[in-house]
Amino acid sequence: xxxxxxxxxxxxxxxxxxxxxxxxxxxxxxxxxxxxxxxxxxxxxxxxxxxxxxxxxxxxxxxxxxxxxxxxxxxxxxxxxxxxxxxxxxxxxxxxxxxxxxxxxxxxxxxxxxxxxx
Amino acid sequence: xxxxxxxxxxxxxxxxxxxxxxxxxxxxxxxxxxxxxxxxxxxxxxxxxxxxxxxxxxxxxxxxxxxxxxxxxxxxxxxxxxxxxxxxxxxxxxxxxxxxxxxxxxx
Numbered sequence: 269x270x271x272x273x274x275x276x277x278x279x280x281x282x283x284x285x286x287x288x289x290x291x292x293x294x295x296x297x298x299x300x301x302x303x304x305x306x307x308x309x310x311x312x313x314x315x316x317x318x319x320x321x322x323x324x325x326x327x328x329x330x331x332x333x334x335x336x337x338x339x340x341x342x343x344x345x346x347x348x349x350x351x352x353x354x355x356x357x358x359x360x361x362x363x364x365x366x367x368x369x370x371x372x373x374x375x376x377x378x379x380x381x382x383x384x385x386x
Numbered sequence: 387x388x389x390x391x392x393x394x395x396x397x398x399x400x401x402x403x404x405x406x407x408x409x410x411x412x413x414x415x416x417x418x419x420x421x422x423x424x425x426x427x428x429x430x431x432x433x434x435x436x437x438x439x440x441x442x443x444x445x446x447x448x449x450x451x452x453x454x455x456x457x458x459x460x461x462x463x464x465x466x467x468x469x470x471x472x473x474x475x476x477x478x479x480x481x482x483x484x485x486x487x488x489x490x491x492x493x
Contacts, residue, residue, distance in 0.1 A: 375480035
């Protein structure tokens with residue numbers, strides 16, 4: 269299957285700082301990537317759709333100024349959590365589709381990034 | 387976003403037993419996907435379903451896309467210890483996830 273990699277795997281930061289998480293598709297090009305958030309023992313909740321070369325589309329209730337998404341190339345999307353607070357602590361996961369054009373719809377997920385804000 | 391209702395929420399079974407879980411939605415989906423997630427990792431795709439009524443197998447796993455397009459089930463036969471994890475269904479091409487089924491296997 270296709271490979272999607274996230275970095276860092278885990279990060280601890282102080283309240284008020286900003287944290288950047290990278291999502292890369294290693295062996296395919298992804299015009300669209302997706303960012304999810306997962307709290308302990310809960311399901312994945314879609315935060316936003318990251319589109320290469322254009323603005324991200326955010327789900328209802330997700331603050332776009334808080335969670336900045338940049339999709340600068342066909343293999344890289346970044347999520348920046350700005351002015352992080354303890355309530356932003358969560359597991360952030362990205363995904364990308366290898367072949368959405370044909371409608372196969374298979375998403376491949378990164379390993380996830382665990383953010384802990386002190 | 388919308389969540390899919392998945393049941394059961396958790397299962398405690400003995401090694402060798404078969405497992406069955408299902409997922410329902412109030413909306414019609416054109417794609418149903420089943421993922422497994424282990425602690426601290428991202429979900430891994432197990433089976434993808436694209437047609438109503440489709441029955442697909444992947445080793446000991448079998449999944450079906452409901453005729454109404456509003457439900458799907460996943461079966462695991464002859465469970466083994468490495469089957470432990472959380473299983474999620476997903477619709478809308480992976481953009482809407484189920485609530486998850488946590489599988490625990492008793493040796």
